[in-house]
Amino acid sequence: xxxxxxxxxxxxxxxxxxxxxxxxxxxxxxxxxxxxxxxxxxxxxxxxxxxxxxxxxxxxxxxxxxxxxxxxxxxxxxxxxxxxxxxxxxxxxxxxxxxxxxxxxxxxxxxxxxxxxxxxxxxxxxxxxxxxxxxxxxxxxxxxxxxxxxxxxxxxxxxxxxxxxxxxxxxxxxxxxxxxxxxxxxxxxxxxxxxxxxxxxxxxxxxxxxxxxxxxxxxxxxxxxxxxxxxxxxxxxxxxxxxxxxxxxxxxxxxxxxxxxxxxxxxxxxxxxxxxxxxxxxxxxxxxxxxxxxxxxxxxxxxxxxxxxxxxxxxxxxxxxxxxxxxxxxxxxxxxxxxxxxxxxxxxxxxxxxxxxxxxxxxxxxxxxxxxxxxxxxxxxxxxxxxxxxxxxxxxxxxxxxxxxxxxxxxxxxxxxxxxxxxxxxxxxxxxxxxxxxxxxxxxxxxxxxxxxxxxxxxxxxxxxxxxxxxxxx
Ligand code: UDX
Numbered sequence: 001x002x003x004x005x006x007x008x009x010x011x012x013x014x015x016x017x018x019x020x021x022x023x024x025x026x027x028x029x030x031x032x033x034x035x036x037x038x039x040x041x042x043x044x045x046x047x048x049x050x051x052x053x054x055x056x057x058x059x060x061x062x063x064x065x066x067x068x069x070x071x072x073x074x075x076x077x078x079x080x081x082x083x084x085x086x087x088x089x090x091x092x093x094x095x096x097x098x099x100x101x102x103x104x105x106x107x108x109x110x111x112x113x114x115x116x117x118x119x120x121x122x123x124x125x126x127x128x129x130x131x132x133x134x135x136x137x138x139x140x141x142x143x144x145x146x147x148x149x150x151x152x153x154x155x156x157x158x159x160x161x162x163x164x165x166x167x168x169x170x171x172x173x174x175x176x177x178x179x180x181x182x183x184x185x186x187x188x189x190x191x192x193x194x195x196x197x198x199x200x201x202x203x204x205x206x207x208x209x210x211x212x213x214x215x216x217x218x219x220x221x222x223x224x225x226x227x228x229x230x231x232x233x234x235x236x237x238x239x240x241x242x243x244x245x246x247x248x249x250x251x252x253x254x255x256x257x258x259x260x261x262x263x264x265x266x267x268x269x270x271x272x273x274x275x276x277x278x279x280x281x282x283x284x285x286x287x288x289x290x291x292x293x294x295x296x297x298x299x300x301x302x303x304x305x306x307x308x309x310x311x312x313x314x315x316x317x318x319x320x321x322x323x324x325x326x327x328x329x330x331x332x333x334x335x336x337x338x339x340x341x342x343x344x345x346x347x348x349x350x351x352x353x354x355x356x357x358x359x360x361x362x363x364x365x366x367x368x369x370x371x372x373x374x375x376x377x378x379x380x381x382x383x384x385x386x387x388x389x390x391x392x393x394x395x396x397x398x399x400x401x402x403x404x405x406x407x408x409x410x411x412x413x414x415x416x417x418x419x420x421x422x423x424x425x426x427x428x429x430x431x432x433x434x435x436x437x438x439x440x441x442x443x444x445x446x447x448x449x450x451x452x453x454x455x456x457x458x459x460x461x462x463x464x465x466x467x468x469x470x471x472x473x474x
Contacts, residue, residue, distance in 0.1 A: 013041035014472050015123040017108060017146075019101065021091070021131040021153075022052035022077070023084065024296035025374050028258070028268040029153045029228050030131065034062055035261035036254065040468045043123070047104050047137075049091070051077045058267050065108070067100040084297050084395075085202070085211045092136040092214075101140035109144050126471045127223065132159075132215035138222070147223040147474045149467075152215065154375045156229050156237035156253065157403060158396035161188060161196070163216050163244065168196065175200040190406035195398040219249065223474055226467060228255040228379065231459040232449045233408075250470060252463045256379040258358060259454055260464070266356045270296075274352040277320050278359060281350075284318055287367035290431060291360055291386075293322035295374040298393040299329040304418045306338050311423025313341060317431060318348040320366075322355050361386050367440075368430045370414075373400040385447035387411050387439040389430050391418075410443040 016037055020030030031054060034044040038061050045063040048054055051074040056064040067073065073094040080090035095101050108125055128141040129149045138148045152159045164187070168174045173185055173193050181194040199208025219225050225245070231238060231253050242251050254260070266273060281289060292312065294300065300308070305328045312319050328335040334353070342349075357377070360366060361384040369381045370389040378400050381388055388411030390401035404411040412435070414426045430436045453460045 012043045012123075013468075015043040015045065015125045016127055016129060016471060017045045017047060017105065017125045018129040018151075019047040019131065019134060019137045020054075020151075021088065021133055022049045023087075024052075024268075024270050025376050026131050026133075026153045027052065027054060027270065028376060030129070030151055031059060031062075031268045032257035032260060033129065033151060033226065033228075033254070034059075036257065036464055037468065037471075038062065039261055040464060042126075042468060042471070045108060045125070047101065049077070050074045052270055054268060054270075065104055067095070067104045068098075072098045073100060082299075083203075085207060086204075088133050088211060088214070089207055092134065095134075095136035096139065099140075101137045102143050105140055105144045105146060109146070127474050129226070130218060130222075132218050132225075133211070135214055135218050135221075138218050142221075148218070148221070149224045149226060149471065150215070150218045150222040152219075152225060152227045154228075154396040155378075155400055155403070156227050156234040156241060157188075157191075158375070158399050159215065159219075159225075159227055160237050160241050161191070161399060162212055163219075163241070164188070165212055174198055190402050191399060192402065195402050197395055197398075219245070222249060224250045224252065224467070224470055226252045226254050228257045228375065229253050230255050230450060230453040231463075232453060233382070233446070250466075252467045252470075254460055254463045254467065256383050256450065256454075256460075258376070258380060259383055259450075260460070266358050269354070269356075271324075271354040273354050273356040275356055277350050277352050277355050278363065281320065281360065281363045281365040284365035286364045288318055288431075289363075289365045290315075290317060290319040290368045290370060290389075290427060291355075291366050292319055292370040293355065293357060293377065294324075294327065294372040294391075294393070295377055296324070298372050298374075298397075299327060300393070301329050305335060307418045307420045307423060309338050309341050310420040311418075311427065312349070313344045314420060314424045315427045315431075316348070317427065319345075320350045320352070320355070320360065322353070322357075323351050324353060368427075368436075370427070373397045373404060375400060378404065382408075382410070382443070382446055383450050385440075385443045387430060387436065387443045389414055389426055408442065408446060410439050410446060412439070 018034050020027045038044045047065050076090045076094035080086045127147045130137045132150045132152045141148050176193050176198045183193045185191040199205050202208035323335050326332045361380050369386045371377045373390050373392045390404050390413045392398040392401040401413050405413045
């Protein structure tokens with residue numbers, strides 16, 4: 001239940017409804033945005049599916065409403081193939097077919113004189129905030145006369161790129177030719193052709209094209225867009241999307257969302273976090289540990305998993321590795337480690353199914369992060385000034401990895417076929433070499449910029465004020 005007071009104890013000024021995509025990397029930033037809006041005096045109601053439902057008890061400041069026919073939606077999601085794209089498409093189709101989002105929104109649209117006491121206190125919502133990949137929720141909002149604001153949970157660079165596919169095709173970057181993978185995309189430095197998501201290489205090309213179009217469609221039909229980034233990090237990219245969208249669709253750079261309230265990813269985690277790793281980190285020297293995690297959805301093949309394991313083992317450095325259930329393709333359970341691996345790493349390795357990642361990255365013992373460059377992980381790492389080893393796998397991750405290496409120069413990519421010798425060399429470069437010292441210095445500089453944007457009067461704080469004003473004016 002949304003309280004009658006804002007985060008700072010003042011009276012609530014209005015009410016917003018938010019509908020996240022039910023996947024970790026999308027749910028956390030939406031709940032974090034809800035927290036930031038609530039702290040500015042907006043009651044926040046979170047619509048959600050039964051599938052991957054958020055933990056309402058961890059967020060007593062919000063109201064939670066499960067969409068009716070949630071079972072149909074959950075069944076569609078459970079039946080869809082494992083990959084994220086198929087699930088997003090199935091979710092949109094099920095929401096549209098069942099009318100569940102429209103029904104849930106209609107029940108919230110009562111005027112202040114109608115309905116029960118709870119609704120009177122919540123007021124009629126000013127808008128619906130949707131994930132950029134949820135056009136079905138946007139259509140539902142339009143049916144009940146509610147404007148939408150779109151949350152982009154990826155970078156501004158990805159936002160811009162996904163709007164530019166017509167140009168990429170026209171200029172011959174796509175479909176990508178094997179011989180041109182290193183070709184720079186001169187319109188969007190520092191990207192190369194190999195960083196682009198190419199629908200023609202995806203198992204279902206039609207679906208690949210559709211997923212690309214989702215965020216462009218939802219943004220075009222919205223009353224504004226929020227991007228989880230900060231002005232100093234992506235100045236040209238934000239400039240370019242603002243130029244294109246014009247004044248009718250204002251773009252608010254509000255990030256890093258996980259530091260706006262005490263609502264970090266640890267509070268919105270869908271999996272139980274194993275805190276034993278914090279005690280283990282407490283026993284390690286400052287900056288000595290490599291943290292390794294590939295986020296909540298990506299899978300690696302069995303060969304790559306084995307090479308990662310031996311690459312880590314051969315460095316003889318301490319490391320903390322998130323070995324999530326389902327990490328290895330073809331096995332939805334706990335990944336099987338290579339024979340003799342545990343003996344080889346005894347005393348200097350800690351494995352967990354799932355970590356309290358924000359806390360891990362903030363720990364002084366962590367000196368590097370081997371990541372798939374999901375956008376949340378990247379922002380969490382940037383905030384803590386932890387340099388990265390990047391092994392992107394899918395979607396927006398290659399874009400982010402390229403920026404980490406080329407634009408911000410706060411890490412290195414591990415490219416090509418994964419092989420233990422190459423991995424060992426890359427880890428040593430990050431954790432021990434001169435290049436590692438240089439990326440650490442730049443990571444420290446970027447950390448100072450992020451702190452400035454979060455200060456009172458900083459760009460992110462100003463953007464939240466503007467967003468709230470904009471929402472209340474709709
Ligand atoms: C996905 C996409 O991969 C990503 O590129 C997109 O921008 C958002 O959705 P995911 O792959 O899960 O997300 O990666 P990421 O964006 O990094 O989000 C993972 C979240 O899980 C982070 O907030 C991280 O702190 C959290 N996490 C990860 C944990 O809490 N514990 C862990 O052990 C690992």
